[in-house]
Amino acid sequence: MSREYGPKSQLRLAVLWPPFLVSGVATVLAFVMFDPLPLLANTDLAALSRLQADSIGLFWFWLITTASSWLTCCFQRPPGQREHTAVNA
Amino acid sequence: MTSSIEHFEQALYAKREKIFPRQVHGLFARWRLLGVIVLMGIYYGLPWVTLGDRQAVLFDLPARKFYIFGLTFWPQDFIYLTSLLIIAALALFFFTALAGRLWCGYACPQTVWTEVFLWIERKVEGNRAQQMKLDKSPWTARKLLIRGTKHFLWIALSLWTGYTFVGYFTPIREFGLAVLNLSTGPWETFWLIFYGFATYGNAGWLREQVCIYMCPYARFQSAMFDKDTLIISYDADRGEPRGSRKRGIDPKSAGLGDCIDCTLCVQVCPTGIDIRNGLQYECIGCSACVDACDEVMDKMEYSRGLVRYTTENALEGRPAHVLRPRVLIYATILVGLLGAVGYSIASRVPIGLDVIRDRNALYRETAEGLVENVYTLKLINMDDHHHRFRLSASGLEDLTLKLDHESIEVPAGQVREFSARLQIDPVDLKKASNEVFFELEAINNVALKVRESARFLGPTGSR
Secondary structure: OOOEEEEEOOOHHHHHHHHHHHHHHHHHHHHHHHOOOHHHHOOOOOOOOOOHHHHHHHHHHHHHHHHHHEEEEHOOOOOOOOOOOOOOO | OOOOHHHHHHHHHOOOOOOOOOOOOHHHHHHHHHHHHHHHHHHHHHHEEEEEEEEEEOOOOOOOOOOOOOOEEEEHHHHHHHHHHHHHHHHHHHHHHHHOOOOHHHOOOOHHHHHHHHHHHHHHHHHHHHHHHHHHOOOOOHHHHHHHHHHHHHHHHHHHHHHHHHHHHOOOOHHHHHHOOOOOOHHHHHHHHHHHHHHHHHHHHHHHHHHHHHHHHHHHHHHHHOOOOOOEEEEEHHHHHOOOOOOOOOHHHHHHOOOOOOOHHHHOOOOOHHHHHHOOOOOOOOOOOHHEEEHHHHHOOOOOOOEEEOOOHHOOOOOOOOOOHHHHHHHHHHHHHHHHHHHHHHHHEEEEEEEEOOOOOEEOOOOOOOEEEEEEEEEOOOOOEEEEEEEEEEOOOOOEEOOOOOOOOOOOOOOEEEEEEEEEEEHHOOOOOOEEEEEEEEOOOEEEEEEEEEEEOOOOOOO
């Protein structure tokens, strides 16, 4: 039984999904360790509540980890290869 | 025009044949049902349990306090969260090495919620054959009504799931009132919908694709397997050559094995694989095929276990070993960690003391010629009772502690910051940097005491 993959959508999820898992854990660990309020006290974000800060923190982590994940996908391809078929192999 | 559902199925991730798992009855199905009821009961019920005048389990993010029944954890108890995560991971390793994908088949939220969603689907759309017929039929008013009802129920359950999720972080009763008044905060609303949508998408639409494509555990669990790990396997020696036959015929005389090729094991599989093709990583070990095949074997009056829980060694006729080095190692570490965390929580002193040296001056000399260091102390009373504390200092001879007040009062669950000064005659100072200790003791409860070290700085050497 052979399956045909949609490489584009699969690549997109492969870039987005693992970062989401990791940033979930990272958010819990980070905000249990550090209270966001004193950290933000002297910034423009001082008005945020903890729940807001934690939620934004999650998306911030997600953004950073996605960048890392995306770079991994880029580097996974051997240099010189042009087409976007990293997962298609 | 193709239906929107078909289009969704095609485009979302991979081309996929829609799976309609057939309902299964039997021993393992009953175990899974028990798992579903217990786990769902815990998830949906726990936020409603109250202890005294507060929610028994509440992760109060705004106040940074985490209530788990009688215990109140603070961010300072970070180590427990870390230990809990390590214990959870080790337990997963242990059970995987011992019994394969038990987690996937019985306890994973993906499995548990999918079971509930499948149950709703069966109640609304009927059995497998009816579901398949409905799926193929054109969009009539009847189909619209049935599908609409199903999705309405799914979405209702998903929103309730999201509501419950938020209820772990914000008091669920007050949040319920806020929902009824449509006065929830923006982030609470966001998380309710986000978590609800994730439930709806994962358990309603994605199902086995989560296990096959999205689950990290599914990818690395095989590393914990060995030849003695419990797996679900088809006994090919006994079953082959497969083929249909009339009931009552001796299979040997017809040149057949015990497998009647009824394909029920394929029809019940939630990930749509054929267990007879051997161990596959799509197999989540739910044992639906075991139940299905046992039922067929009973009808055929063959012995059960053509598809069964077994091990690679047992299939090859070698003796099985339950106690192997990896199982023993995982078990030892697990028991050790559990014991350590249990002891540590039981003997936890619910007060905390943070000592921060004044950063502006290393030291100063008083009018009397003494060397003085200034500290900011943060006292955290994590207990449920109000306490009065006494502070003392030690570590150097003739060290004097100067405080603004004799004793420090901290109400339950509060933090108090105050400054303390340590003074010493420079003659008694042998080194530039010395270790000193602050000792804090509750006046009304001598069991509540902590000791925290700090540095005391002075001029180099004695005069």
